[in-house]
Amino acid sequence: MNCSEAQRLIGAEPERADAVLETHLSGCEDCRRFRSEMQALNTDIHRALNLPLAAWRQQTPPMQRSRVAPRWAMAAGVLLAFVSGLVFWAVQPKDALATDLVTHMTHEPQSWQDTTPVDRAALVDILSAAGVRIDLPENEITYVRHCWFRGHFVPHLVVRTSQGPLTVMILEHESVASTQRFSKDGYTGVLLPAENGAIAVVGLGPAIVDEPARRIVRAIHPRVR
């Protein structure tokens, strides 16, 4: 093995143990120095690649991404909402769930703007994963996604009602003892106990959500798994 071969091997895998390489290094100070430099560099590369994600949470996420489709923008918003909700989740004050819901929706503004009824197969697929089905006219449901929310994938729907579009999130892993109403950051919502978990219904602005929420909850039924 010559120095060029040794240095290419070291540069590719600085921590590699290789008998032939060690034989070369035992007689070559330049290559031993090269290996020390590469191993130090590798340690720094490891530190460099381990980015401090906490700094990301403090920064406003870039919302303008003309090169990706809106669906990707919503997905990014969902994940960012999850990340920014982590602090609240750890402390668990009594309105933490409402706060997390509002944060989640803030990062999915596109969900309110769709007017085309969703594909029935997609709706069934997403709801089935949560073990439910919904008996509402299909043309009323204009948005359905699987969203990562507080450590679980949950169905996130938007339903067109006489009170305007309402977000519905089926929260199989949450529980509320009784109906809770909330108003936060321009959203008005209600959390309702369900057979499995809870259901959140949220409107934009001072919407009166109680009646449409009750109608929506009555339309959600367990699906036999």
Next chain:
Amino acid sequence: MIESRPGKAGQETFSRLLQALRPDLVRFAFWLARDRSIAEDVVLEAMLRAWRARTELKDLTVARHWLLTIVRREHARLYERKRLPTVDVEEAVAREDLALADSQDSELLDLRRAILKLPDEYREPLVMQVLGGFSAAEIAREMNLSTAAVLTRLFRARNRLREIYGQVPVDEGEDVI
């Protein structure tokens, strides 16, 4: 061997696993995509894909490797499907500069910028190896290259980064396929 459990208990275990590993997945995706928003999109899609395929993961000790592989493939799939334009490197560095900053360590910041500026064919195997823990053979399989080609790219990636420390890059030799 830790095995995944069936039923609801298995789902909870898997959820916690995704939760715990998500930061690693986001970092990995960021260094591939050079864009925080795209990284987060990729990770969300990868997590969804992993969730649907969770019964395939029999040994939780290899979960991180399994998930990183899904992230890497999801990233590749995104570029194949969307035909996204080539990233302007200087623009990417400027845009993501806040994300790269870490306290007062200017040398670390310089190194991060330099890694971000590496060409895709050098940066990707480097990230897979150092952050992902992939072997050269595993990287070769994922990137559809020979192991020798991967080793060459890894060498060239580190060789270029030597300049950050005022070290002279060594001769890179000929291309290996």
